[in-house]
Amino acid sequence: MQFMHRAVTHRLRSPFRVAHGVSATRTTVFARLDTPDGPAWGEGALVPYYPYTLNDLTAYLDGIGETFGPKPGAPFDLDAALAAIPDGPAPARCALDLALHDAWGKAAEQPLWSLWGLDPKALPPSSFTLSIPDDLDAYRAELDAVAHLPVLKLKVGTGDADQDIELVRLARGRTDAALGVDANSAWTVDEAVRIVPELAALGGILYVEQPLAWRTPDGLRTSHEAWHRLRERLPDGLPPLLADEAVQGLDDVDGLAGAADGVNVKLTKTGGLAGARRMIDRARAHGMQVLVGCMVETAVGVTAAAHLAPLADFADLDGAVLLDRPAVTGGMVWHNGRMTLPHHPGLGVFTWDSGVWPS
Ligand SMILES: [Mg+2]
Structure with a gap:
C-alpha cells in the first residue's frame, strides 16, 4: 500500500x-x-x-x-x-x-468495535479536562460552563499541595460532576499521603491519577517501590489511584500491581491499539481498573482510543475537544461527555475533505 x-x-x-x-x-x-x-x-x-x-x-x-x-x-x-x-x-x-x-x-x-465483538453502547462517560488555572475567577467561570457534564478531570500539580486541594474544593463546590484528579507526577509520597485523604473527604472523587513523581531531576524513572510505599501508608476506602506516566509498558503494569488500583492506557504510550489491548488484558489479569485516555490529538487518535472504551471503567477522551478547530471530520462524536462510536468501516474517521493533508 x-x-x-x-x-x-x-x-x-x-x-x-x-x-x-x-x-x-x-x-x-x-x-x-x-x-x-x-x-x-x-x-x-x-x-x-x-x-x-x-x-x-x-x-x-x-x-x-x-x-x-x-x-x-x-x-x-x-x-x-x-x-x-x-x-x-x-x-x-x-x-x-x-x-x-x-x-x-x-x-x-466493518467498524473496528464490531470486528472486536464489542458493544458500542457500553461506554463509560468521557471526562472533560480543566487544566491548571492562572486565575481563580476565570477557573470559576470555566467550571460553571462545564458543571453539567458527568465527569470533570482536574489537572493539579501547581507546586503547592494546599493550592492543589483548593482547586478540587472549589470545583466540588460548583458542580455535582464526578471528579477525576490528575497530579501529573507532582507529589512526593509524603505529600500524597496527606493530600489523597483530604481529596477523598471532599466527596465524589472518581479517581486520583499519577500522584507520584515519574522521573527524578536527573531523568531516571522513579521506582515502582514508591507506589507500594504510598499504598502501605494510605488507609483503605479511598478513591482508586491510577498510574499514567508511571505505566509505559507491560512490566510497569506488573510492577505496580497491588500498589496502583488501575492504569491509564493511551495509544501514544503503547504504540497503538494492539499494544493497548495487551495492556488492558494485563491490567485485568492483575484485577486492576482501566482508564482509556488520550493525549491532545485529533479525532483520528481519539476515535481509535474510543473503540477501546467498551473495555474500560473510565474514559478520558476529550483530546480533540481541546483543539481550536477540528482538523478531521467524522469519527467519535463527543457530546456533553457522552461518546457515540462511528458506524463507518475501520476507525470511522473521514479526515480532511478530499483526503489531502491539512495546511
Ligand atoms: Mg494523566
Missing part, C-alpha cells in the same frame, strides 16, 4: 497547563495508507514531557518507505502487518498501527 506521513501542529482553544508545563499548540504525526477501499489513517501525538523529539518521529516514519502494509489483492492479515512495524518511538509506531487497523476495518467493511 502507498504510505505517506505528515506532522501537523494544532492550535489549542486555550493554553493547556499541567504540572509538566504549558502548551499553546501540540503536534501530532499522521500516517496515511492508500488502500483499495480508500485512505486509511493513523495518528500519534508528540508529548512535550516524553523523551523523544519530532525529529525522532519523522526520521522513523521516513524510514518506513513508500510501500507498507498488506499487498493489495492479498487477504488482509492484520497480525502479520502489525508484526512488520519496526521497533521505534511509540507515537510513530502508533500512527502505523492505527492506519493498519483502519485499513483492516475498511477491507472487512
Whole structure:
C-alpha cells in the first residue's frame, strides 16, 4: 500500500497547563495508507514531557518507505502487518498501527468495535479536562460552563499541595460532576499521603491519577517501590489511584500491581491499539481498573482510543475537544461527555475533505 506521513501542529482553544508545563499548540504525526477501499489513517501525538523529539518521529516514519502494509489483492492479515512495524518511538509506531487497523476495518467493511465483538453502547462517560488555572475567577467561570457534564478531570500539580486541594474544593463546590484528579507526577509520597485523604473527604472523587513523581531531576524513572510505599501508608476506602506516566509498558503494569488500583492506557504510550489491548488484558489479569485516555490529538487518535472504551471503567477522551478547530471530520462524536462510536468501516474517521493533508 502507498504510505505517506505528515506532522501537523494544532492550535489549542486555550493554553493547556499541567504540572509538566504549558502548551499553546501540540503536534501530532499522521500516517496515511492508500488502500483499495480508500485512505486509511493513523495518528500519534508528540508529548512535550516524553523523551523523544519530532525529529525522532519523522526520521522513523521516513524510514518506513513508500510501500507498507498488506499487498493489495492479498487477504488482509492484520497480525502479520502489525508484526512488520519496526521497533521505534511509540507515537510513530502508533500512527502505523492505527492506519493498519483502519485499513483492516475498511477491507472487512466493518467498524473496528464490531470486528472486536464489542458493544458500542457500553461506554463509560468521557471526562472533560480543566487544566491548571492562572486565575481563580476565570477557573470559576470555566467550571460553571462545564458543571453539567458527568465527569470533570482536574489537572493539579501547581507546586503547592494546599493550592492543589483548593482547586478540587472549589470545583466540588460548583458542580455535582464526578471528579477525576490528575497530579501529573507532582507529589512526593509524603505529600500524597496527606493530600489523597483530604481529596477523598471532599466527596465524589472518581479517581486520583499519577500522584507520584515519574522521573527524578536527573531523568531516571522513579521506582515502582514508591507506589507500594504510598499504598502501605494510605488507609483503605479511598478513591482508586491510577498510574499514567508511571505505566509505559507491560512490566510497569506488573510492577505496580497491588500498589496502583488501575492504569491509564493511551495509544501514544503503547504504540497503538494492539499494544493497548495487551495492556488492558494485563491490567485485568492483575484485577486492576482501566482508564482509556488520550493525549491532545485529533479525532483520528481519539476515535481509535474510543473503540477501546467498551473495555474500560473510565474514559478520558476529550483530546480533540481541546483543539481550536477540528482538523478531521467524522469519527467519535463527543457530546456533553457522552461518546457515540462511528458506524463507518475501520476507525470511522473521514479526515480532511478530499483526503489531502491539512495546511
Ligand atoms: Mg494523566
